[in-house]
Amino acid sequence: MDFITFPFLFIGLVVLFSSFFTVKQQTVVVVERFGKFQSLRNSGLQIKIPVVDRIAGRVNLRIQQLDVIIETKTKDNVFVKMKVSVQFKVLQEKAYEAFYKLEYPHDQITSYVFDVVRAEVPKLKLDDVFERKDDIAIAVKRELNEAMTTYGYDIINTLITDIDPDIQVKNAMNRINAADREKTAAEYEAEAGRIRIVAKAKAEAESKRLQGQGIADQRREIARGLVESVDVLNKVGINSQEASALIVVTQHYDTLQAIGADANSNLILLPNSPQAGSDMLNNMVASFTASNQVGEAMKNAHKTKKVNKKDTSDENFGTENSEEA
Template identity: 75%
Template sequence: MSIIIYVVLFLSVVILLSSLFVVRQQTAAIIERFGRFHSIRQSGLNIKIPLVDRVAGRLSLKIQQLDVLVETKTLDDVFVKLKVSVQYMVIREKVYDAFYRLDYPHEQITSFVFDVIRAEVPKMKLDDVFVRKDDIANAVKAELNDYMTDYGFDIIKTLVTDIDPDAQVKAAMNRINASEREKIAAQYEGDAQRILIVEKAKAEAESKRLQGQGIADQRREIARGLEESVEVLNRVGINSQEASALIVVTQHYDTLQSLGEETNSNLILLPNSPQAGSDMLNQMVASFTASNQIGEIIKRQEREQGLKNKKQ
C-alpha cells in the first residue's frame, strides 16, 4: 500500500512539474492544445495542462538584425556588392501571424531586399550609389514594411553598410583619384614657382632702380664737386680748360694712391709710368686748345655765311 502511495506522489510531482514552464523576458510562447492554437503566454511562470497543452514555439520580441549581401549592376555597367542590414522585431500584438503565417521570415526578408536593390541600383551610376545609399535603404524599408507588417514583423531600420565595387573598378578609381591629386599638386607647385619668379623679378627691378638712383646721386654730387673746384681755380686765374685738366690729373694720382693702399688688389691702371700724369695733362690741354680753335673757325664761317645771306 505504501508503494502505491509513493508512486502516486511521484506521478503527481512529475505532472505538476510538467505543467509549469517559464517564459523569459522579451519572449512570447505559443501554446497549442491537441495540435491547435490555444494561447500566447508572456514572460514569467506559466501553467499548462500536461499531455493536453504543449509549447509549440517561442518567439523573441527583441530587435533582431539580418545582414543581406546583394550583387547587382549599376547604370554605367559596373558590378557592385551591397551589404544591407535589416533591423526588425516581432510585433507583440501579432505574435500569432509571425509564428503561423511565415515559416522562414529571414528568407522572405532576404528576397525582398534582393528585389528592391536590383530594382533601384541599376537606375544609378556608381558614384550616385555612394551618394544616395540612404535613399536605397529607405526604399528597402518602405517595401519591407508594406509586406512584413501583415505578417507580424515591424521593420525598424535598414542600413546600407557596405558598397564594394569590382576590384578592377576600385583600382581604376584609385588611379583617377591619384591623378587628380597629382594634377592639383602640380598646379599648386606651378603657382608657387610663378609667385617666386614674379617676386624675384620685382626685387631685382627694385634693386636696379635703387642702384640707378644711387649712381645718379653719386654722379650728381661728383659734378657738383667738380663745379665747385673749377670755380675755386677760376678765382686764382686758372681758366676752365686748365682747371678741368688739373682736376683729371689730380683724380688720376688719387686713384693711383688708393690702389697702392690696397695690398690684395689685382687691378692695374694703364698707363702707369711716372710721366703718365704730365703726358695726360699735355694731351688734355692740347685737346682743349684744338677744340677751341675748331670752334672759332666754325663760328667765323657761320658769321660769313650769315653776311652773304643778308646781302643776297
C-alpha cells in the same frame, strides 16, 4: 509512506511543477491546446494545464539584424558586392501572424532585398551607386515594409554598409584618384613657382631701382665735389680749364692706384706710359682752348648776323618812308 504511494506522489509533483513556466522580457510564448492555438503569454510567471496545453514556440520582440550580401551589376557593367543590413522586429500585437503566417522570416527578407537591389542598382553607374546608396536603402526599406507588415514584422531601418567593386575596378579607381591628386599637386606647385618668380622679379626690379638711385646720388655728389674743387682752385689763380684738367688727371692717378691695390686685378690700361698723364693734361688743355675759340667764333658770328639784320631792316624802313612821301 509505503512503496506503492511514492510513485503517485512523484508523478503528482512532476505534473504540478510542469504547470508553471516563465516568459522572459521582450518575449511572447505561444500556447496551444491539443494542437490548436490557445493564447499568447507575456513576460512573467505563467500557468498552463498539464498534458492538455503545451508551449508551441517563443516569439522574440527585440530588434534583430540580418546582413544580406548581394552581387549585382551596375549600368556601366561593373560587378559589385553590396552588404545590406536590415534591422527589424516583431510587433507585439501581431505576434500571432509572425508565428503562424511566416515560417522562415530571414529567407523572406533576404529575397525581398535581393529583388529590390537588383532592380535599382542596374539603373545607376558605379559612381552613382556610391553617391546614392541612401536612396537604394530607402527603396529597400519601403519594399520590405509593404511586404512584411502583413506578417507582423516592422522594418526599423535598412543600411548599405559596404559596396565592394571588382578588384580590377578598385585598382583603376585608385589610379584615377592618384592621378587626380597628382594633377592638383602639380597645379599648386606651378602656382607656387609662379609666385616665387614674380616675387624674385619684383625684388630684382626694386634692387635695380635702388642701385640706379645710388649711382645717381653718387654722381650728384661727385659733381658737387668737382664744383667745389674748381671754386677752390679758382681762388688761388687757376682758371676753370686748368682746374678741370688737374682734377681729371688726379682722378686718373687715383684710379690707377685703386687698380694696383687689388692683387687679383687683370685690367690693363692702354696707353699707360709715364707720359700718359702729361699727354692727357696737354690734350685736355688744347681741347678746352679749341672749344673756347670755337665758342667765341660762334658768338661773334651770331652778333654780326644780328647787326646785319638790323641794318637791313633800317634800310627797308627808310625806303618805305621815301615812297610814302
